Amino acid sequence: MAMKGDQTHPALLPDFLSRLHDGDLTATERAHFESHRDRCGECRRAAAEFEAALSLFRSSSVSPPPSDLAARILRRLRAAAPRRSSFGTVFGINLKWAAAFTLAVIAALVGFAVVLEREAARRAILRQAPIPVALEKGESPASAASKPNTPDARIRPHMQAKDAVESRAGESGAFAPDASSLRQPAAENAPPAAQAEEQKKALPPAREAREASSEASDFVSRRRRDAASPGPARSLERPGGEGAASASAASAEPGAPARLVILPLDGGGNAPAIVSPGASEALSDLRGREYFLLVEAGGRVREARVDGKGLRHARPRSKESLESSSAPPSVRNLRFTPGDRPRRLLLRVE
């Protein structure tokens, strides 16, 4: 292999000196260089300085590492890369327990929401349930509920038993048979915030409650005696509660004037009054019966049926249809106070 670079002074080339140092020269190269070095002081000196420099480099010592270097390295490793904990522990928190706790909280929240929803639905149903309260004449429950603050449809759920019974007896002649039945449902209808206050006001001390209940019972008995005895048709055009209807129907004598209860079925407000003279006496034989009436705006009965079929729509029916109605003529011939539109009514004979 021919010498690279300067053929005259090969020792001036670091690559040649490096190969010389490593013993990588071929025998020819080495023989040629040794003969040259014997004759060339520059190459001899360069080769010597090269070997001396490497010797110095090799001989130079370095201090041993500090005794705590390994510990420092390991500390730095832990700081640089925190221990990879197994799943389940982060920042000292066991993720399994944390997940279980979270699920429990979520389940509790969902359960609470479901309970609240059911409670709200139950209260809504209770609000829509019939309330044993007295209404003014011809006032339907729907219209009364829509106008809770009007004097005519005033509901007095929080009245004490005595006051409530006396008030209803004086106003409509219809009443709830028990004072407690007046209080409790109405109290449920009261707004939640005001409910406690209403109950607080409505609930008298135990002694007062017992006295009120006793007086109410006496009043019921008196009302039943009055209804059973013959007298003026004061209940005419005075629709009342269910209790009043059942009480009067059960105790009426044959021939006595009937009590006619008229309820609006169309939600159109107060029911028109009967203007036919002697209607109570004419219908006395029909006690305990109910008729569905379609009354024209002029007050004449267009259609009267024992069931409500066909009365949903206030359109005229054929003559045959009208005649096929099972209502007796005394009902079909009734006259009501004129209004501005046809009405659908329920006539209850008591």
Place this chain on the structure above:
Amino acid sequence: MSLTELPDEELIVLSQEGQEEAFGEFVRRHMETVHRWMARAVGEQEADDMTQEVFVKAYRGLSRFRGEAPPRAWLAAIADNAVKNRYRARGRFRRIFAGSADASGAPEPAETARGPEEHAHAGQVSRFVSEALKRLPAEFRMPVVLRDLEDWSYEEIATSLDLPVGTVKSRISRGRGHLKRLLAPLVDSGKTWP
């Protein structure tokens, strides 16, 4: 079998599986060697920090170790990159702050002004060599250190640094040439040493 009896390869595998104790044993086993490399390559003052840096980088790069080269060669490659990065940053520092010593020149004027007599004893020689090494181009340092101080073969160095053997030989020969020039004052004075 305790960790101290395991070969480097198994320590690395255990370290990759998350056993910090295995990597701790690997650190203890090679810490002195790496520190010596760093003391030669960057000087003793920075050797501690550089040694820590090498092992931190090794720990972070555990997943990239494929076992294609001995763990010692892998460490050398990390050390080589650390040295290059350090001197790359130092070069930027010197370019920014003009007037700093130039890496391409001879040892520090203050050092050379003292004359070889002041470096007569071994400690002084070592400091002079260390100063000279600091002026060696970064890409030559680890090959020269591994070859002339650690007696690695060219093939080992080439595998470790992922370089062709010819490139390694070239870098080592050029690095030796730099050393010859850098250490020439000390060599010349050594002729008169007692």
